[in-house]
Amino acid sequence: MQALIVNEHGPLEKISLGAFPDPQPGKGEVLVDVHAASVNFPDLLVIGGTYQHLPPRPFVPGKDLAGVVAAVGDGVTRVRPGERVIAQVEHGAFAERCVVREALCFAMPEKMSFAEGAAMGLVYLTAHYALLERGQFRAGETVLVTGAAGGVGLACVQLAKALGAIVVAAVSSAEKAQVARENGADHVMRTDVADLRDSFRKQVLDAVGKRGVDLVLDSVGGDVFDACLRVMAWCGRLVIIGFAAGRIPEVKVGYLLVKNISLIGLQSSDYRERTPEKVREVQAHLFALYSEGRIRPHLMAVYPLKDSLAALRTVQQRKVLGKVVITIR
Ligand SMILES: NC(=O)c1ccc[n+]([C@@H]2O[C@H](COP(=O)([O-])OP(=O)(O)OC[C@H]3O[C@@H](n4cnc5c(N)ncnc54)[C@H](OP(=O)(O)O)[C@@H]3O)[C@@H](O)[C@H]2O)c1
Incomplete structure (x- = not known):
């Protein structure tokens, strides 16, 4: 062949x-x-x-x-x-x-x-596990998605929107911002800015209010991850999906303590090995959402x-x- x-x-x-x-x-x-x-x-x-x-x-x-x-x-x-x-x-x-x-x-x-x-396949399964299984998302919460115009990111945007989130997308260009909006993002943040640390915080808090975001789904890592940690609500959760930017972040855990923040890992392929019946359930849910025209x-x-x-x-x-x-x- x-x-x-x-x-x-x-x-x-x-x-x-x-x-x-x-x-x-x-x-x-x-x-x-x-x-x-x-x-x-x-x-x-x-x-x-x-x-x-x-x-x-x-x-x-x-x-x-x-x-x-x-x-x-x-x-x-x-x-x-x-x-x-x-x-x-x-x-x-x-x-x-x-x-x-x-x-x-x-x-x-x-x-x-x-x-x-x-x-x-992989990107929607990953988004589903990130949002629901690992992120414990509840309808009405604010969800920040990084790399939001990429494969995993756009699946997260669509899925979070379909399930009742206020979706905040983080992207690095105007073209990506438009795609994120067209796929359900309520607010779009730009990461291609000078002084990402402070600028990102201002952009996000201006958009969602001082409380910050309930859940972050991060497939980028590096400086974007660091910036995300500064915009989380009290008791916020951040799901670590990947490090497309190339740098695996390191965290000063005192920051997690003072804001009751949870950092949560995800390796979706593990579910294939350990709980294939769960994968079937998730895939059936994704296909149902597709058939209803809610994700594509x-x-x-x-x-x-x-x-x-x-x-x-x-x-x-x-x-x-x-x-x-x-x-x-
Ligand atoms: N945990 C899991 O089970 C699992 C499953 C699948 C994938 N992943 C991981 O998730 C990440 C995203 O995968 P994907 O298939 O969605 O990738 P993708 O379609 O290429 O999207 C990655 C996004 O990351 C951002 N990015 C920042 N710096 C980058 C760089 N130097 N090179 C490329 N992209 C960069 C880009 O968004 P901006 O330009 O807007 O920043 C891009 O849209 C990868 O790290 C992958 O290994 C993890």
Whole structure:
């Protein structure tokens, strides 16, 4: 089969398009003819060799796919050949075929396209876990989302808005501000400012009032995380999703003590391993919200497999608005 292949970790330019052995489904596994796959920031870390889980080389990257079930292994009961599904994998989505665990393979709503399906996996699951499971969001609360025009960020904006939040989006450009607004942000803060520390505090408190925000969903880290800590309400919670800015923040914990602030970690892939039944529940909720027209992935661009490098570069260069998708067939 045709696939995007990583022979050695390194810069994106080292990946190649070529023939790769067809995967075979084992017990409890499903073989999917992949139609579309979406790019996630962690793909860059996997390709570069700095991610926490790295497969042996050579391997096919890609974590999110949508396609049609081609065959099933022994013991598979929930999906059938011919069914349209989305699935999440640790790697292997940027290829014509991929083997996935039945537990992480979900029949798609009828009106959802393959491109939308591929874009509705990891980032929406992560946003759901961040907002509800880890963030313990309650309707009416103020939720600040950083990197709000990115994949995880825009999913957080849409989901928080759909579930009754006052949404505050933090972004680094006018174009990203517009996308955040169009997807449900009530207030938009700019992070591309001189003196982020003080300017961000003023922007946020001017918008939501002196009390500050109840919940922060942060996928950026670095200086943006530091600025967020200064705008939290008493008993506020901050969910740590990622460090797209590159710096893992360090916290003076005295600050948490004096304001009763909770810092909460999230690694959504752990739920896949530890509580697959919970993943099914969350995915069903996301599909229901999609079918009701309350959330919908924002597809910035769709590239054919041969132009995968351009798709990956859009994310690497911090240009992505929502999601970029690679069509495989
Ligand atoms: N915890 C989990 O389970 C989990 C799951 C999925 C992803 N993640 C992590 O969440 C983060 C976001 O992932 P994503 O797929 O949403 O990424 P994305 O679509 O590329 O969005 C990342 C956002 O971060 C901001 N950013 C700030 N500095 C950046 C830089 N130097 N390079 C790129 N972006 C930068 C950008 O917003 P502005 O330009 O507006 O600042 C961008 O929109 C990543 O760190 C990823 O590893 C974690």
